[in-house]
Amino acid sequence: MGLATNTTSRSAWRRIIDTPLINALAAPHGIGRYLEVINPMWSLDKTRIPARISAITAETDDTVSIELSPNGEWTHFLPGQFVQVYIEIDGRLHSRSYSLSNSAYHQKPRITVKAHEDGFVSKYINSELRVGDRISISPAAGEFVLPADTPAALLFIAAGSGITPMMAMLETLFEHGHSGAITLLYYSRNSAECIFRKRLEELAQRHENFSLLLVYSSAPSQQVLQGHFNQHHLLNALSTNNGLADHTGSISLPLTYICGPAALIDQVSAEFELFSQGDKLHSERFKPANRALNTDGISGSIAFRQSQFAVENDGSTLLEQAESAGLSPQSGCRMGICHTCTCLKTSGTVRNINSGEISRGEEHIRLCISQAVGDVTLSL
Amino acid sequence: MGKIALNAEQLANFGEEIDAIKQTALLQRGTRDARYIKRVVAFQRALAIASRMSIYAALPFLPSLGLSLASWPLFWTLICAGSIGLGIAKILDNMEIGHNIIHGQYDWMGDPRFHSKHYDWDTNCPSEQWAHSHNYEHHTYTNVLGKDRDIGYGILRMDKAQHWHPAYLANPIFATLLMLFFDMGVALHDVEMDSLRTGKRSFKETWPKLKQSLRKTARIWGKDFILFPALAGPLFPVVMAANAVANLIRNIWSFTIIFCGHFPAEVHTFPASVCENETKGHWYYRQLLGSANIEGGKIFHIMSGNLSHQIEHHLFPDVPAHRYAELSVAVREVCGRYGIPYNTGPLWSQYASVWAKIFTLALPPRHTGNILPA
Numbered sequence: 001m002g003l004a005t006n007t008t009s010r011s012a013w014r015r016i017i018d019t020p021l022i023n024a025l026a027a028p029h030g031i032g033r034y035l036e037v038i039n040p041m042w043s044l045d046k047t048r049i050p051a052r053i054s055a056i057t058a059e060t061d062d063t064v065s066i067e068l069s070p071n072g073e074w075t076h077f078l079p080g081q082f083v084q085v086y087i088e089i090d091g092r093l094h095s096r097s098y099s100l101s102n103s104a105y106h107q108k109p110r111i112t113v114k115a116h117e118d119g120f121v122s123k124y125i126n127s128e129l130r131v132g133d134r135i136s137i138s139p140a141a142g143e144f145v146l147p148a149d150t151p152a153a154l155l156f157i158a159a160g161s162g163i164t165p166m167m168a169m170l171e172t173l174f175e176h177g178h179s180g181a182i183t184l185l186y187y188s189r190n191s192a193e194c195i196f197r198k199r200l201e202e203l204a205q206r207h208e209n210f211s212l213l214l215v216y217s218s219a220p221s222q223q224v225l226q227g228h229f230n231q232h233h234l235l236n237a238l239s240t241n242n243g244l245a246d247h248t249g250s251i252s253l254p255l256t257y258i259c260g261p262a263a264l265i266d267q268v269s270a271e272f273e274l275f276s277q278g279d280k281l282h283s284e285r286f287k288p289a290n291r292a293l294n295t296d297g298i299s300g301s302i303a304f305r306q307s308q309f310a311v312e313n314d315g316s317t318l319l320e321q322a323e324s325a326g327l328s329p330q331s332g333c334r335m336g337i338c339h340t341c342t343c344l345k346t347s348g349t350v351r352n353i354n355s356g357e358i359s360r361g362e363e364h365i366r367l368c369i370s371q372a373v374g375d376v377t378l379s380l
Numbered sequence: 381m382g383k384i385a386l387n388a389e390q391l392a393n394f395g396e397e398i399d400a401i402k403q404t405a406l407l408q409r410g411t412r413d414a415r416y417i418k419r420v421v422a423f424q425r426a427l428a429i430a431s432r433m434s435i436y437a438a439l440p441f442l443p444s445l446g447l448s449l450a451s452w453p454l455f456w457t458l459i460c461a462g463s464i465g466l467g468i469a470k471i472l473d474n475m476e477i478g479h480n481i482i483h484g485q486y487d488w489m490g491d492p493r494f495h496s497k498h499y500d501w502d503t504n505c506p507s508e509q510w511a512h513s514h515n516y517e518h519h520t521y522t523n524v525l526g527k528d529r530d531i532g533y534g535i536l537r538m539d540k541a542q543h544w545h546p547a548y549l550a551n552p553i554f555a556t557l558l559m560l561f562f563d564m565g566v567a568l569h570d571v572e573m574d575s576l577r578t579g580k581r582s583f584k585e586t587w588p589k590l591k592q593s594l595r596k597t598a599r600i601w602g603k604d605f606i607l608f609p610a611l612a613g614p615l616f617p618v619v620m621a622a623n624a625v626a627n628l629i630r631n632i633w634s635f636t637i638i639f640c641g642h643f644p645a646e647v648h649t650f651p652a653s654v655c656e657n658e659t660k661g662h663w664y665y666r667q668l669l670g671s672a673n674i675e676g677g678k679i680f681h682i683m684s685g686n687l688s689h690q691i692e693h694h695l696f697p698d699v700p701a702h703r704y705a706e707l708s709v710a711v712r713e714v715c716g717r718y719g720i721p722y723n724t725g726p727l728w729s730q731y732a733s734v735w736a737k738i739f740t741l742a743l744p745p746r747h748t749g750n751i752l753p754a
Contacts, residue, residue, distance in 0.1 A: 024602070024607055027599050028501065028596075091409065091414030092410075094490070332516030338515040338519055339698065342497055355407075357406075
């Protein structure tokens with residue numbers, strides 16, 4: 001049967017106040033823009049939902065879990081989904097996507113963030129956020145979710161902070177009383193960096209149908225499995241999961257979810273292909289790391305999302321490249337002052353040719369003064 | 381007029397110095413700017429709510445209702461406070477908030493609430509059209525005849541180089557009408573009704589923008605002249621009149637500030653030829669000669685959307701405007717060294733100069749006909 005997650009509907013006063021008549025009286029801003037001036041939590045914004053931080057838990061030395069109390073615009077999430085998190089740092093809103101990491105039955109969604117060495121936002125979340133601070137989140141999104149009918153056997157493979165969507169799935173399944181076999185194969189560098197280790201061990205003790213296989217890739221340990229992923233690890237995981245050879249001798253792989261670095265996903269999917277069961281594998285990749293800035297070499301490609309094609313980056317401004325590719329984005333002064341050509345860049349890094357300023361990730365940019373640094377995706 | 385008094389090298393150096401001022405300001409953008417614009421928005425929203433409430437609070441005191449509360453002084457105090465407050469709220473929304481946000485001064489914050497592509501303002505002009513006619517045409521081709529349609533707005537004769545026509549005898553009347561209905565003037569500016577009249581553009585080409593402007597006008601006027609008055613029931617006309625006064629205050633004020641920014645006597649205009657192969661240094665030079673500042677205190681600057689620093693605004697249209705006052709010190713110093721005139725004066729003298737121009741240019745050229753600037 002499907003997982004009945006906790007869905008709350010919009011509170012009554014929000015539905016009463018957010019009507020066409022009242023918004024017409026507050027034109028052109030809408031009533032929400034007045035309410036949020038009185039109390040930011042009264043915002044009626046459905047895409048950027050304000051949320052107070054209600055608890056912070058240190059998971060490891062460089063990973064924290066942040067429990068959020070969003071306002072009444074928040075409804076629900078499915079385990080495995082992520083939210084876009086908006087955090088203001090020095091006047092600028094930075095946005096990153098993070099998987100939710102707790103049971104979907106919870107009123108308060110939780111994210112778990114590992115501080116990456118060159119992760120400006122993840123470091124800020126780890127060291128600067130305090131209980132009571134306010135951030136914004138998008139509604140939950142993402143297709144990396146369990147099927148409506150939960151199958152009898154499930155295999156989860158995760159590495160590092162790839163555990164976060166798995167944790168939401170595990171917590172939700174157990175809270176729901178799922179009785180099928182669940183196996184988690186989880187890679188960390190060592191036990192100190194193993195996120196949620198205590199909680200996972202607790203769950204394994206409490207639920208007989210849960211097999212926990214922790215693998216430490218760079219430290220000797222008491223664990224059964226060692227090192228990096230290989231076929232042996234997979235077979236070991238399957239043996240705990242009723243997934244081994246059936247009476248005909250063929251192997252039936254369970255529905256499997258994997259989240260982690262691209263290399264791991266490639267390896268695992270190669271194994272699944274070996275058994276011709278690639279369709280059993282659902283994967284969520286970490287976003288590829290930003291390429292090192294290259295000031296002389298010109299590389300990468302420019303993808304136009306709405307037009308659904310891409311061109312090789314030739315090093316000229318994005319406006320010129322869009323135009324020579326046959327697109328006609330709005331433009332004006334072509335020198336960066338009028339902002340007519342402002343466009344949403346959904347991913348990639350660009351350099352402002354006037355100031356040398358670098359823009360990473362999802363941001364509005366002016367095409368006429370932006371030069372791509374590696375792959376860039378524009379919403380054109 | 382518009383003659384280049386600096387040689388190419390001086391012009392290039394001048395451009396670099398102005399650029400340096402801009403880059404320093406851009407690098408400093410941060411918490412201070414974000415906090416500033418959020419505060420202004422919060423104040424504006426609160427003032428708008430309080431003013432509208434004050435208008436309704438006045439109604440029970442209206443003696444003609446025959447209630448025991450009847451009091452002319454209380455009625456007038458509350459209704460005037462409400463109208464004036466609402467007028468000020470609209471001025472803040474349109475100028476310090478709307479105009480500056482739509483310029484992209486706060487795009488770097490990454491917040492759609494303060495982003496040029498998302499912000500809509502409480503006036504009849506669709507912000508998208510404004511971004512075209514104002515940010516692009518007016519700011520790129522500032523005071524270039526035939527390219528900058530802000531010279532006279534297609535109605536007035538504001539420059540000697542505009543050919544005289546008997547219709548311009550009504551220059552002062554047109555100017556007064558434009559002032560009183562400035563919201564409509566701005567709303568129709570990018571629609572280019574004058575191009576329709578002269579046959580430069582067909583009705584079919586004009587209609588999409590006209591439709592967009594009329595829709596926005598219906599939304600804003602519908603709110604101020606139908607919805608809000610309807611809340612007062614039989615006192616509909618009282619609320620409507622109060623709202624009309626608020627809109628009128630906003631119109632007169634924004635017309636005044638904007639006309640003082642480009643049309644006082646000493647401000648230069650340029651022939652279209654200057655735009656060919658124009659260097660950055662010359663572009664800055666042209667912005668300087670084409671703009672004029674208005675002197676005043678801090679509140680005056682905020683109420684003008686910091687367009688009282690029209691010179692700095694034209695040099696740095698995408699720098700948060702609340703920084704113009706501090707940037708003006710450096711700009712003036714650079715201008716002094718290069719011998720470039722820095723046009724500034726108190727509101728009354730700039731305004732008198734603008735009206736003098738409106739009246740004198742209504743008359744046909746006296747001596748040599750239309751003189752094109754060198």
